[in-house]
Amino acid sequence: MTGNLEKRIYQHQHGIFDGFTSEYHCHRLVWFEMFEDVHSAIDREKQIKRWRREKKLALIQRMNPTWSDLSQSWKR
Numbered sequence: 001m002t003g004n005l006e007k008r009i010y011q012h013q014h015g016i017f018d019g020f021t022s023e024y025h026c027h028r029l030v031w032f033e034m035f036e037d038v039h040s041a042i043d044r045e046k047q048i049k050r051w052r053r054e055k056k057l058a059l060i061q062r063m064n065p066t067w068s069d070l071s072q073s074w075k076r
Contacts, residue, residue, distance in 0.1 A: 001041045005032060009071045028069040031060045 002008040009029050012021045020026065035041040048056065064070065 001038075001045050003038075005029075006071070006074055009074075028067070029071040030064050030067050030069070032070065 011017055013027045015022050033041075033044060035044065048059075051059075060067065
């Protein structure tokens with residue numbers, strides 16, 4: 001969950017954070033959801049974290065079947 005998705009993507013793509021994205025070199029944004037309310041966003045994040053991998057992959061596949069980098073067209 002972040003209040004500034006573009007900044008967070010930049011940080012992940014440039015290895016500013018240690019953790020999953022740095023260790024596994026995950027640098028494409030293939031899915032995201034936006035919320036007006038921070039509490040709703042946190043609840044959704046917790047919900048998805050409880051899901052099995054297959055369900056998470058199906059969510060991405062439905063929203064972005066080509067697994068395109070959704071941040072590719074953003075100005076950096």
